[in-house]
Amino acid sequence: MPKATNVPIDAPLRRRVLIAGAGLGLTATACTRAAGPPHRGAPGPGSGSGPGRHGVRQAGVTTPRQATVLLLAYDLDPAVRGASGARALKEVLGAWTDALAETREADASQEARLTATVGVGPLLPARLGVSAPAALRELPSFPGDRLDPARCGGDVLVQLCADDSDTAEETAESLTRLAGETLRPRWRQSGFLPPSPDGGGTPRDLLGFKNGSANPSLEECERWVWSDDATYLVVRRIHLRVEDFARLAPHRQEEIVGRRRSTGGPLPGGPEHAEVDVFAKSPKGRYLTPARSHVGVVSSRHDDGARMLRRGYSYADGPTDQGLLFLAFMRDPALFTRVQRRMATRDELSGFTETRGSALAYVLPGAGPGRPLGAELLA
Ligand code: HEM
Secondary structure (H helix, E strand, O other), X not given: OOOOOOOOOOOOOOOOOOOOOOOEOOOOOOOOOOOOOOOOOOOOOOOOOOOOOOOOOOOOOOOOOOOEEEEEEEEEOOOOOHHXXXXXXXXXXXXXXXXXXXXXXXOOOOOOOOEEEEEEOOOHHHHHOOOOOOOOOOOOOOOOOOOOHHHOOOOEEEEEEEOOHHHHHHHHHHHHHHHOOOEEEEEEEEEEOOOOOOOOOOOEOOOOXXXXXXXXXXHHHHHHOOEOOEEEEEEEEEEEOHHHHHOOOHHHHHXXXXXXXXXXXXXXXXXXXXXXXXXXXXXXXXXXXXXOOHHHHHOXXXXXXXXXXXXXXXXXXXXXXXXXXXXXXXXXXXXXXXXXXXXXXXXXXHHHEEEEEEEEEEEOOOOEOOEOOOOOOOO
8 A cells, every 4th residue: 555545535735725735726737848947936826727728627737746746546436437427536526626716716836836636537428327528448557567456547537636635635535525425445656756966957856867857848748648627647656676776877867868877968978868779870870879779769759759747756655666657748648658668668767767657637627616626528
């Protein structure tokens, strides 16, 4: 079981204000590089529908990463199914929408920059007898996965991100309380960004490499991440053999990752955010980025340029289990399946990883005036 226990359903509210510092995604948030550093003091996501092209979207997708994440997965009460289940869930999502909006108004300063991002799992639509979003299907199994069912799946998934983990915890407590008997806690997982030795900039993972350098820009997110106002979230809890990796010489580590450890830039040179040309060869015909390196294998050049937005965190559940909480948003989870299949069979980094938890969620369009979360799905 995860180290952090589930919040009991009858947990008392510690505050009268339902949710402290919440910032529900009533916004089209800015995506400079979504995996960039936490920007303390930067304005939080605003509300409204943003410029032109789209309606209301949830925050926590293209929002710059806050310092901590708390993921909550819930299962629909087996006693409620079909139309009565849809009604019960509608009530919960309505209560969550109100509570989050109320708190956002109550805490306009957004000190903790909390965002709440709500999605539904692949088994939920059939349970409710509603039509499923086109690409919402269970992920296939992948070679090398060692999945613990107690850390996988869920009918409703919530990603809470904040610069202060207490704020996320309080919000989690409130949401779980409002979920009543309809949604039962299934698993939860917290994560963090390790302090960056070089101050700001792209946060590093527990292997010591910058993680998030090659993320899509805001414009590219329009094409590859959003599908109208929805998106999909892939969650993978990936145990890392940190000590074994740390024992390797730095140049060997770089060969395995396919980027430079110090700058995050491509191996042949260049700035951090320069794209890696995985097909470039030396005059002697050797790949400049090893073909079995992580970047060599997962590069979007192999996917006709299709991109995912990685917004990962590290996790540490005791001294023997630490790793990457891989969180990635994309308009079609088939991209994840393709990339993960390549990674499982060709990527040298896979020798240092073991995936123990996995989930997929359809991230609902954002709530707007008179339109709570889930309105389209449960209409
Ligand atoms: C096992 C844990 C993992 C670690 C430690 C890791 C680490 C990294 C690092 C250090 C980079 C280079 C910097 C960057 O662009 O962020 C990177 C890039 C990337 N990773 Fe991972 N990653 C992991 C798992 C995954 C998984 C499971 C996927 C998807 C199946 C994935 C997809 C990508 C993609 C698409 C890129 C950008 C490649 C490019 O176009 O340059 N990673 N990862």
